[in-house]
Amino acid sequence: MLDAQIVNQKLESFATLQNSELFTKLETSEKGLIQAEAETRIKIYGRNVIKDRPKLHALIQFISNFKNPLVIILLVVSTISFVTGETVNGSLVAGMVLMSVTFNFWQEYKANTETDKLKAGIASISSVIRGGSRVEISTSELCLGDILVFNAGDLVPGECRILSSKDLYINQSALTGESFPAEKHATPIKIGDSEIAKMTNILFQGTSVISGTALAVVLKTGTKTEFGKIAESLAQNDSENEFTKGIGNFSMLTMKVVIFFVLFIFFVNALLKQNIIEALMFSVAVAVGLTPEFLPMIMSVTMAKGSMMMSKKGVIVKKLSAIPTFGSMDILCTDKTGTLTQDKIRLVKYIDTRGEYSEKVFSFSYLNSYFQTGISNPMDQAVIDFKKVDVSSYSKIDEIPFDFNRKRMSVIVGDNTNSHYLITKGAPEEVLGCCKLSPTEDHPGLLDKYLELSNEGYRVLAVATKILPNTKKVYEAEDEYDLELIGYIAFLDPPKEDALDAINKLEEMGIEIKIITGDNELVAKRICKEVGVNIKGVLLGHELRGLTHEELLHKVENLTIFARFSPDDKNRVIKAIKENKHVVGYMGDGINDSPSLKSADVGISVSNSVDVAKESADIVLTRKSLHLLADGVVEGRKTYANTMKYIMMGLSSNFGNMFSVLGAVIFLPFLPMLPIQILLNNFLYDISQITIPTDNVDSEYIKKPRRWNMKFIRNFMFVFGPISSLYDYVSYFALYTLFSSQPGNFQTGWFLESLATQTLVIHVIRTRKIPFIQSRPSKFLLLSTLTGVSIGWLIPHTKLGAFFGFSPLQPQVLLLIAGIVLTYLITVELAKQLFFRRFKEQLNYN
Known part of the structure; x- marks a missing residue:
């Protein structure tokens, strides 16, 4: 009976044996296995198939989009609104959630409708000797000890040891990154030659025969092969990228702040006004006003717009959140063969x-x-x-x-x-x-x-x-x-014609290039020289395996070329670079690149890649021009910039509104704004910002990688929130002086001031330059914000105003409010200039 542990033995233990020793160990012969023995082994060790990730039903994929922390917060707010009878409020928030989730699902579903690509790299029929006769069988029916016959053009269906060969050349670039065909023969190798490139008598699954013939014995099948190990690693859960981590952290910050203030406002209002129902309804309305419910939709629309722009240039975005992460990328790791080079000798x-x-x-x-x-x-x-x-x-x-x-x-x-x-x-x-x-x-x-x-x-x-x-x-x-x-x-294997220009452009944009390849270091150095990559240092695969994790974390910062690397080696380096607080992109096209494509913050594959690499990637370049990489980074940075505009605008107004409402609840004898007025204000404000994805982005902003930094976001919130509150209190004082006994007029006045300040402040915050003079918004953003404010200011003077509890205001009061708004915007502009000087060291993080 065959030793059950034999399937777990390393390939080098077989590579050192003579043919007679192989036959004894595997209990086979040149005549092959008899059919009954083959069937028995298949039952024991399994069929020669790759177990990839199960395909989820479309409905499950859709539901999984609700796992976003911000979406969960909004659903909770929507549920509370429905429970308290605020159906308009609940419907508005629920509608925004549904719209953003649908955007995400549809875009990613379209990009992932290709059929199962993982098995396409494996031959479907193999020529095998069974019971002394040569027969053709399905590769899934191969087992340990089978004798295979190879000719030019054949794909290798499992790990095999060569028994005899004639003029055998194997293309294993997809597994090792080698540009040139590998010479293979039956001669046993010395113990210790465990690198794939050095195992000259072993054939690896997924490689192909360029020329010559061979007789070989099957050593490993299915998930025990190098290809199978890679496939198993790809079936694990996806890791979060830089952008999704940032959104998660921002969502937690928002949730904590909103819960604290809403509960505080509820208890203070209930205690002072002695009306629990009114206090609850007002608090729920405040919660809606403070929660950035349009953020998921703004992100989805912005990323979808970026995806469409990139698709026109020949780039398929499989994962929407990869677009802004693309913009945050500061290190690009790439295999050279087929990505930087033409993959043609x-x-x-x-x-x-x-x-x-x-x-x-x-x-x-x-x-x-x-x-x-x-x-x-x-x-x-x-x-x-x-x-x-x-x-x-x-x-x-x-x-x-x-x-x-x-x-x-x-x-x-x-x-x-x-x-x-x-x-x-x-x-x-x-x-x-x-x-x-x-x-x-x-x-x-x-x-x-x-x-x-x-x-x-x-x-x-x-x-x-x-x-x-x-x-x-x-x-x-x-x-x-x-x-x-x-x-x-x-x-x-020469560089692609556009590689030099593309690499230079990426480096000008603040992206460092690192080469990780299975090929030798001399070839890698040559390619780096050809494409203009400055070489800081070189690390070989056997040297990596002698480093501790801490040594690698320190050393990886000062290395450019990683040569003779196995798939596991590549993956280890990618994870080390990420651990050093870098946003890592990985571009590759081979089977050996698939784990790294998955581990990187953004995985990028190319048009001539093997299907398993495309399956693992977040972004696929459908044309060979590497300039698409630089174009993709630009779109990523634009997407990130426009997303941050909405966040910064919301922080400057919403955080300030929290203090404003808190003060009003304590000091005013009436509500500063009715719940229905808060909802209308919030609706007009949010609708006016829906055009942010169309906004122009300053050229200076996209010159460097931009990353999430919660410290920067908190600093921004603590500076611009109080400024917003200060002008709210100025409005309170002015309006209370004029309308102390007229709550309707006061509420109308603060509605107009609040709507105008929080809507128009986007034009100041959207750029670090002087707005309208040095940097102009898109015509759609300008039109939507002016329209939103105009509608809000007109409603109190129409029949609809009475429905919302508004009172018409005299022209001089409107001029006073307009003056407050204008002064606020000027103050924010001055504060902005001082803020960015003060926090200059954090500018790369927003």
Whole structure:
């Protein structure tokens, strides 16, 4: 019976074994398992399937949007309103909640209607040997110990150990980030080579065969594979991003302040006026007036507007709250392959032994690539695609195919002079060993040039030639001697054409770039140099695994490149950067990027990414232009700015109103405003602010990342709230002096003053510049605020005024109130300038 613990053994324990030891350990053979044994193993260890997150019904998704703390507060207020008979009040608040929740649900539901992408990366049919016969079966029916047959184009359906292979190249860039195909063979590796990139005899699920053939035994299936582990991590609950955390903290602050003041006002009013019902109704109306019930809708509309703007530019926003978080992002971590680079190997250098460009080197390289018929690889294709060479005067005589022992291949061609040319191309160490002079003894500079190119991050091949007599038609590897080294050809997965400009733009916007890749550090350094990323430091995967958590938190701030990283390594770095109080974006396109896309504050994928990466991302770039990243950041900062305008405006007026109402309840012999008047005031005020999402944002504001800072918000509240209260008390004094025995006139006057001050103050608070002169609002915001105030000021002079308990006021009283409003706005402007000078160090946080 197969050892039950074998499924939990590490891959390196299998990678070190000989084939006979593998067969013994897995209780299988080259003939494969018999069908009955396979069925038994499937029952014990499970089918080869990935368990991803269950899909929620649309109704459940809709209901989950009510978990927002601010939404819960508003629902409580709405419920109390209905219970106390204030149906208009309750309906208004409930309607705002429903509208904002519907906005969020619909936008995110549309962005997540794609079918299950996780399983798309796995082959559906595999060729397996069962009972000595080769059969085709569903990949879900594979089990531990099955023998698989691989050919070019096959996808790997589970973790496998190679038993035998011929010219095998694997594309595992989606898992490791390597740009170049990985050479694979059956030779056991040394103990300790646990990095994916170094496990040369292991095939990983989700990778694909570029060329060659192989026979392999299945070691792990389903969730035990690297792909399966990633899928399981993606099935965990989403973490909060920067914006949702900020909203949650603001909601808690609002709830505490509102509860305290409303209860205090209720008890004081009930005690002094001896009318509990009136005190309760007034307190509920005050609660509605103090609660920013339009904030969820303002956020939803603002983010939906940003989403629509981004979609026109080719960006799909899957999670609305990711838009403002995008704007708060101050560190962008990215894999390089397919994101910064083109994910296509290109020839970039062809030089002679002196390091100078040589057409001779290119011509012979072209002949070698053109006439070879062995393993198809991207480097040969890159040579052929670079430019065309006329080969009509040459004919192929023979070729000596590539093999993994020689690590080179040769083509023998003849020309019209009847000479034969043996052209060898391959790994520089191997080719140099076949040349006339030993580079380490006679020409050390030849090897230095290769090392120099390698250290610059290029994949380098040496090119050597030899003129032969035309007496032979068949050549062997033994003929590869006394060659003349003519030069080197160098390859690179080059950066995308717009990467340099996009990276520069992001850095100008205050976003630091960090590269996290499974590829080697030399290639990563080269790409950073190409795209203009300043390298502060480099950390390798094996070095990371030797660091404690505290050491990593300190070290990560001064690093730019993280190379040879596994998916777990990447995730650990992302979490460490977040723990250091940064807002982290992660951009990636491979299977290995999926956990990091999920852990980051905002996950960004690209058009050519694997489906599981798109599934994990919050934002998907549908075009390859990296400038979309910068455009997305701008939209994110605009969204954040307009959301903060509503919050700051509400803080300056609502917090002040709390003190104003408290004072009025204590000192006035009547209510400062009737409950129905408070509701009308609140309704007109909120409706006038619904156009905030359309407002212009100052260019200076979007130059730096902006983040939530509750200290800044409290400071703002404690400065501008009392200013609002001060002018309310000025209005109280003036109106009480005029109408001490006329409550209706007093209430009308304070209604007009309160509506005008809290509505028009948005024009002062929306910018740090001088309003209307240095910064102009959108025409929609200007129109809505003026309309809201005008309607409110006209109602007392219409028949509708009597319904709300208003009394018409004389022109001189209206002029007095207008003067108070104007003076208030000027005072707020002066206070604003002083405030931002005083709290300059906190400006990046709002």
